[in-house]
Amino acid sequence: MGQTIVIKPQNRFNFSDLADIWRYRELLYFLTWRDLKVRYKQTVVGVAWVLFQPFISMVIFTIFFGNFAKMPTDGAPYPIFVFLGLLFWQFFSASVADISNCLINNQHIITKVYFPRILLPISLVLTRFVDFLVSLVILIGLMIYYGFWPSLIGVLIFPILCLVSAMAALGLGLFFASLNIKYRDVRYVLPFFIQMLMFVTPVVYSSSILGKYSWLLAVNPLAGVIKTARSELLQSYDTNWLQFGLSAAACVVLLVIGWLYFRKAERYSVDTI
Numbered sequence: 176m177g178q179t180i181v182i183k184p185q186n187r188f189n190f191s192d193l194a195d196i197w198r199y200r201e202l203l204y205f206l207t208w209r210d211l212k213v214r215y216k217q218t219v220v221g222v223a224w225v226l227f228q229p230f231i232s233m234v235i236f237t238i239f240f241g242n243f244a245k246m247p248t249d250g251a252p253y254p255i256f257v258f259l260g261l262l263f264w265q266f267f268s269a270s271v272a273d274i275s276n277c278l279i280n281n282q283h284i285i286t287k288v289y290f291p292r293i294l295l296p297i298s299l300v301l302t303r304f305v306d307f308l309v310s311l312v313i314l315i316g317l318m319i320y321y322g323f324w325p326s327l328i329g330v331l332i333f334p335i336l337c338l339v340s341a342m343a344a345l346g347l348g349l350f351f352a353s354l355n356i357k358y359r360d361v362r363y364v365l366p367f368f369i370q371m372l373m374f375v376t377p378v379v380y381s382s383s384i385l386g387k388y389s390w391l392l393a394v395n396p397l398a399g400v401i402k403t404a405r406s407e408l409l410q411s412y413d414t415n416w417l418q419f420g421l422s423a424a425a426c427v428v429l430l431v432i433g434w435l436y437f438r439k440a441e442r443y444s445v446d447t448i
Contacts, residue, residue, distance in 0.1 A: 195291040202290055206298035225306045229265055230313055233258040236379050247381045251409045255317040260378035260401045266307040267344045267397055268369045273299040274348025275355055275365055292441050296348055300341050329407030336400050343396040343426040349433035353440035377401055396426040
């Protein structure tokens with residue numbers, strides 16, 4: 176009698192999950208490359224849109240919030256102030272939106288062959304990170320135009336800020352991707368949720384407008400990232416390392432919760448999809 180081998184995900188997270196990511200690294204590469212080819216191959220609009228979207232958003236926010244509303248910017252010109260916030264925010268929000276639909280959009284793959292499902296959301300974060308790097312061209316141009324030079328600490332901590340942002344996007348995205356398997360209306364609620372989240376994140380305004388209550392933003396995973404990026408790259412105020420530490424810790428907690436919930440949902444994802 177032949178032996179039957181049943182392959183199923185484990186009930187909880189363990190370090191073998193990380194080993195699986197490394198074992199399937201070539202598949203992760205091809206998933207990322209697939210999304211990049213769809214976005215950039217034989218198209219000008221793909222690259223232009225990555226640059227056009229944050230630039231036009233910066234112009235609109237500068238006109239209404241910088242010129243008319245006179246939002247405080249802690250001594251930095253409003254265009255570069257808001258663009259730096261938009262850079263991290265759009266990386267975060269676009270990653271969350273993509274990850275939330277990754278299982279539904281790839282159901283033709285995950286119902287036919289086994290591989291670590293976590294590779295799908297990670298590949299989407301990597302794809303959006305390429306967009307992030309492309310948009311850095313505008314930031315560098317603005318810094319040269321306004322004469323801002325980042326500190327050595329700013330250059331060294333920038334990759335850490337990107338990593339923390341990626342962890343926050345991956346954690347929240349995994350949570351919504353798991354919910355989206357059972358409740359398909361999540362895809363309709365999520366854009367509204369992301370839009371509301373932007374207004375409680377200091378993207379277009381400075382947290383200083385909250386005065387003594389600005390510490391409340393520390394629970395927002397992205398608030399510490401944006402504030403630290405502005406303080407170290409623009410050197411307009413002293414860095415609040417405590418708030419950044421709290422935001423980074425919140426990102427780690429969010430990633431763990433999202434990962435655990437994703438692993439739980441992975442057990443019934445094939446049957447539900």
